[in-house]
Amino acid sequence: MIEERIGVRQLTILVIHFMLGTSILIAPSNLAFVAKQDGWIACMLGILIVAVSVFLYDALARRYPKLTFTGIIEVIVGKWIGKLISLLLFAYLFLLTAFLVRVAGNFIATQILPETPIEAVSIILLAVIVAAVGYGIETIARASEMLFFPVLILLALLVLFLLPESKPTNLLPILERGPKPIMLSAFYLFTLQEVAVFLMLYPNVSKPEKTRLAMLKGIMVGGIALTLTTTFCLMVLGTELTERNIFASYSLAKKISVAQFLRVDAFMAIIWLIALFFKAAISYYGASVALAETLGIRRYRVLILPLGMLVMWLSIIVYQNIVEFLNFTPAIWSLFCICFVIVLPMLLIVIDRLRFGSKPGGQPKTAGKSQEQQPAEQAQQTNDQDQNGDQTQDRQIQDLLTDDQGQAGEQDQQTDNQGQASTPDAGQDKAADQEQLNINGSNNDHMPPPTTQPLQ
Amino acid sequence: MFLLLKMVFVISLLIPLAGCWGRLELNDMAITMGLGLDLADDNSYIVSIQVVDAGEASATKGSLGRSPVVIYSSKGKTIAEAMQRMTASSPRTIYNSHLRILIIGEKLARHGVREVLDYVSRDRQFRTDFPVVIAKNDMANSTLKLLTPIESIPAIQMMRALQNSEKHWAPTIAIHFDELIQGLIAKGRQPVVTGVVMIGNAEAGSNRSNIQTTSPKNRLKFTGLSVFRKDRLIGWMTEEESRGFNIAMGKAYRGTGNVGCDDGDKVALEVQESSSKLGSKLRGDKVDLSIDLKIEANVEEVACSMPMTKDETIRELEKRAEATLRRIIEKTLERVQHEMKSDIFGFGEQVHRHYPKYWKKVSNDWDMHFAEAQVKLNIDVKIRLLGTVTNVIEPEDTQ
Amino acid sequence: MPLSIVWIIIIAGIVIGIQRGMLFNKPNANKGSTGEKIAFYTLLVLGVGLNIALFKDWLMVSPLNVLRMMFGPAAEAIAQWGMVGK
Numbered sequence: 001m002i003e004e005r006i007g008v009r010q011l012t013i014l015v016i017h018f019m020l021g022t023s024i025l026i027a028p029s030n031l032a033f034v035a036k037q038d039g040w041i042a043c044m045l046g047i048l049i050v051a052v053s054v055f056l057y058d059a060l061a062r063r064y065p066k067l068t069f070t071g072i073i074e075v076i077v078g079k080w081i082g083k084l085i086s087l088l089l090f091a092y093l094f095l096l097t098a099f100l101v102r103v104a105g106n107f108i109a110t111q112i113l114p115e116t117p118i119e120a121v122s123i124i125l126l127a128v129i130v131a132a133v134g135y136g137i138e139t140i141a142r143a144s145e146m147l148f149f150p151v152l153i154l155l156a157l158l159v160l161f162l163l164p165e166s167k168p169t170n171l172l173p174i175l176e177r178g179p180k181p182i183m184l185s186a187f188y189l190f191t192l193q194e195v196a197v198f199l200m201l202y203p204n205v206s207k208p209e210k211t212r213l214a215m216l217k218g219i220m221v222g223g224i225a226l227t228l229t230t231t232f233c234l235m236v237l238g239t240e241l242t243e244r245n246i247f248a249s250y251s252l253a254k255k256i257s258v259a260q261f262l263r264v265d266a267f268m269a270i271i272w273l274i275a276l277f278f279k280a281a282i283s284y285y286g287a288s289v290a291l292a293e294t295l296g297i298r299r300y301r302v303l304i305l306p307l308g309m310l311v312m313w314l315s316i317i318v319y320q321n322i323v324e325f326l327n328f329t330p331a332i333w334s335l336f337c338i339c340f341v342i343v344l345p346m347l348l349i350v351i352d353r354l355r356f357g358s359k360p361g362g363q364p365k366t367a368g369k370s371q372e373q374q375p376a377e378q379a380q381q382t383n384d385q386d387q388n389g390d391q392t393q394d395r396q397i398q399d400l401l402t403d404d405q406g407q408a409g410e411q412d413q414q415t416d417n418q419g420q421a422s423t424p425d426a427g428q429d430k431a432a433d434q435e436q437l438n439i440n441g442s443n444n445d446h447m448p449p450p451t452t453q454p455l456q
Numbered sequence: 457m458f459l460l461l462k463m464v465f466v467i468s469l470l471i472p473l474a475g476c477w478g479r480l481e482l483n484d485m486a487i488t489m490g491l492g493l494d495l496a497d498d499n500s501y502i503v504s505i506q507v508v509d510a511g512e513a514s515a516t517k518g519s520l521g522r523s524p525v526v527i528y529s530s531k532g533k534t535i536a537e538a539m540q541r542m543t544a545s546s547p548r549t550i551y552n553s554h555l556r557i558l559i560i561g562e563k564l565a566r567h568g569v570r571e572v573l574d575y576v577s578r579d580r581q582f583r584t585d586f587p588v589v590i591a592k593n594d595m596a597n598s599t600l601k602l603l604t605p606i607e608s609i610p611a612i613q614m615m616r617a618l619q620n621s622e623k624h625w626a627p628t629i630a631i632h633f634d635e636l637i638q639g640l641i642a643k644g645r646q647p648v649v650t651g652v653v654m655i656g657n658a659e660a661g662s663n664r665s666n667i668q669t670t671s672p673k674n675r676l677k678f679t680g681l682s683v684f685r686k687d688r689l690i691g692w693m694t695e696e697e698s699r700g701f702n703i704a705m706g707k708a709y710r711g712t713g714n715v716g717c718d719d720g721d722k723v724a725l726e727v728q729e730s731s732s733k734l735g736s737k738l739r740g741d742k743v744d745l746s747i748d749l750k751i752e753a754n755v756e757e758v759a760c761s762m763p764m765t766k767d768e769t770i771r772e773l774e775k776r777a778e779a780t781l782r783r784i785i786e787k788t789l790e791r792v793q794h795e796m797k798s799d800i801f802g803f804g805e806q807v808h809r810h811y812p813k814y815w816k817k818v819s820n821d822w823d824m825h826f827a828e829a830q831v832k833l834n835i836d837v838k839i840r841l842l843g844t845v846t847n848v849i850e851p852e853d854t855q
Numbered sequence: 856m857p858l859s860i861v862w863i864i865i866i867a868g869i870v871i872g873i874q875r876g877m878l879f880n881k882p883n884a885n886k887g888s889t890g891e892k893i894a895f896y897t898l899l900v901l902g903v904g905l906n907i908a909l910f911k912d913w914l915m916v917s918p919l920n921v922l923r924m925m926f927g928p929a930a931e932a933i934a935q936w937g938m939v940g941k
Contacts, residue, residue, distance in 0.1 A: 110580065111580055114580060124469065172810070180936065183937065185937070187933075237638075303895065305870045307898055307902075309866070309867070309898075309906060310898065312906065319919065328923070331930035331931070336922055
């Protein structure tokens with residue numbers, strides 16, 4: 001039973017924003033630094049690897065469609081080890097959010113508002129992020145849809161106006177230093193995408209069977225945008241300048257002067273800020289949900305405010321100066337990411353198979369229900385419950401999955417007693433839902449129904 | 457209640473939007489139009505800026521008699537220090553984002569420009585689209601002082617003049633700041649920078665009386681290009697040689713050239729389209745370089761009496777044009793390749809692109825290899841149009 | 856007390872106020888379960904404490920150093936492998 005629904009297209013758009021987030025500004029410089037003029041090849045390769053990793057996540061999530069990443073962890077490896085690992089995952093997401101906020105502050109402080117202390121920018125950005133997550137992932141998804149077209153248009157303008165100034169010969173000689181720099185660079189790029197964060201959102205997608213396709217579409221579009229940006233950086237600025245400029249694509253935007261007077265570099269900053277905001281919001285959502293699930297708290301919203309203060313603190317402490325950042329991010333952060341982005345999912349899949357065979361684990365405590373009973377129960381609850389539309393959809397999905405896989409793959413069914421339906425408050429205002437969390441089935445069988453209390 | 461709070465919160469979020477922390481009012485700004493960098497005798501830098509006096513420059517009701525621009529100047533061990541020191545005499549905050557031209561004194565250019573350019577490229581206020589020139593045999597300081605007719609702000613005048621003459625007069629090209637940086641960083645190419653000379657004298661030129669006549673005694677003129685090696689200026693090219701360079705790089709634009717006729721007089725051809733390709737071919741241990749030049753020209757002025765309507769004439773003119781161009785470019789090559797030994801054409805980059813392994817071997821002393829390489833010229837001129845008339849004006853004998 | 860610390864405490868106060876008003880209310884699922892309250896207040900205290908420490912320049916050590924220690928050598932090795940002839 002998930003309350004907040006993200007449409008399939010919204011997922012795609014979220015992924016695109018996520019991919020553009022930090023990468024569009026920092027990646028070209030890093031790519032050029034390692035792979036020199038072959039940076040564009042490395043970019044494409046990195047994106048391909050990301051796309052492949054989606055299949056990995058899909059394999060994991062398909063078995064537990066209603067669980068977030070932390071939920072899946074706890075089901076597969078057991079409660080206590082699971083909580084430990086979930087805590088680490090939380091740390092990863094938390095760190096990620098802090099990084100993003102800090103990088104945003106750095107960029108603005110360097111290029112746009114040089115006299116403003118970074119903290120001021122960070123606080124404002126953080127306030128918006130916290131508020132956004134407070135409104136829920138659904139709201140964030142809708143906002144991303146709205147803000148998507150400006151981003152696309154601005155990117156298109158970038159490409160269009162730079163075409164006349166681009167010199168493809170700057171991309172030669174190809175493969176001058178062999179494939180190794182390209183592979184290394186692609187590896188760095190791939191880990192920096194951090195797409196695994198979306199595993200925290202999988203349960204929220206309205207049509208789980210379409211999740212994989214949505215993610216792939218998003219990755220492809222985001223990847224193309226990123227590759228185009230990198231390629232143009234190399235073609236227009238040349239390898240040396242791309243390496244040299246920390247915010248290479250911003251320098252690229254500075255070169256555009258429409259009719260000799262219109263300067264569009266501010267637009268680039270806007271695109272980037274929007275994309276970064278969504279990346280940070282999703283990461284923060286993931287972090288809050290991860291922490292809430294680990295601690296067994298049902299409403300992740302409770303945590304977002306104090307957690308915000310901690311993010312503020314961390315974002316300042318996380319690195320002293322930009323050189324640290326540049327040295328740390330590709331090398332060490334990428335290895336840290338690998339743990340969560342590749343190693344963990346793979347391990348989970350393996351353990352999952354070993355432990356539970358063909359049926360995913362963690363049947364609810366009130367199990368002993370056979371498959372036939374479940375639809376009946378569902379029907380009962382459907383009738384009784386304050387209708388959100390969730391239930392029927394739940395059932396449809398359940399049927400679908402049951403048909404596909406022959407499993408009773410639901411972890412978090414409405415197995416509770418109606419007596420617990422506390423709020424008759426029928427403000428069906430989905431936009432302001434207060435969300436109830438679904439804890440993994442193995443340790444919780446009581447799921448209070450969604451309280452639809454609008455945030456006042 | 458909470459609704460009110462939320463609204464207050466949202467509205468309060470609008471306040472930081474204006475970026476008030478770093479605000480700078482327009483009339484607190486001294487907008488720098490031209491920047492001049494020089495080397496002082498004790499190896500410290502002299503930084504001069506040409507700042508607009510807004511009230512004067514755009515005076516609609518008749519000027520106040522002041523100069524439209526003011527020059528501030530100061531010394532420092534680093535450029536940044538000099539800029540800071542300048543604020544002691546400037547009543548307003550110096551704002552560099554609208555820089556129109558950067559002038560480097562020749563002494564500084566010969567000493568090495570790497571350090572000064574770092575400041576300009578690192579500082580966030582400077583953009584990269586302004587041209588750079590070198591004050592030949594002079595200090596940038598003096599060059600900035602000159603007042604110019606027509607355009608009240610000399611820096612803008614210089615920038616416009618440079619851009620215009622780039623389009624119409626072959627020896628001049630405008631090198632923009634980012635091109636210069638690219639040329640400096642690139643391993644296979646050495647940069648060139650346009651030179652500017654002063655005719656007359658700076659002190660007299662900084663007086664308004666200079667521009668109160670029809671032909672000002674003191675003015676600026678763009679001359680031939682300077683050749684760099686690494687980041688030091690090593691020599692100047694003459695106008696002819698600069699022309700050769702530009703033509704060889706395919707930048708002849710609408711330059712005009714004279715071709716000799718049979719009877720010793722000249723025909724003027726104007727270039728309509730030109731394109732050039734640099735080529736390199738590896739031959740064992742050496743590399744042969746080549747320039748392929750394609751030019752389409754129109755006849756602009758016929759000062760001799762060759763019959764213009766005959767095919768042979770045109771072909772003859774084309775051949776002569778090719779020969780003339782060949783001569784010019786060869787002269788340039790002679791000077792740059794053998795005398796100055798600096799690859800300003802970018803052959804090195806070509807070699808890097810096509811023969812990366814060979815490039816690895818020679819990249820460290822490429823200029824020496826360049827000096828010894830054979831450069832083959834393939835020039836192809838095609839004359840397209842004759843203008844609006846065919847034959848020359850032949851005054852009839854009235855007997 | 857330095858101004859920034861006052862600010863931090865004010866913000867903490869606002870946070871508690873918002874939380875109380877919006878999430879720990881009676882209609883909102885039993886005033887917030889005990890677990891939630893513990894988590895919330897712990898995090899809040901942590902947040903306030905750390906921020907104050909930050910402003911007083913204590914505890915400036917970045918937690919990233921842990922990561923650096925763990926992954927340092929491996930990262931070096933990978934970089935060496937990839938960056939041929941730089």
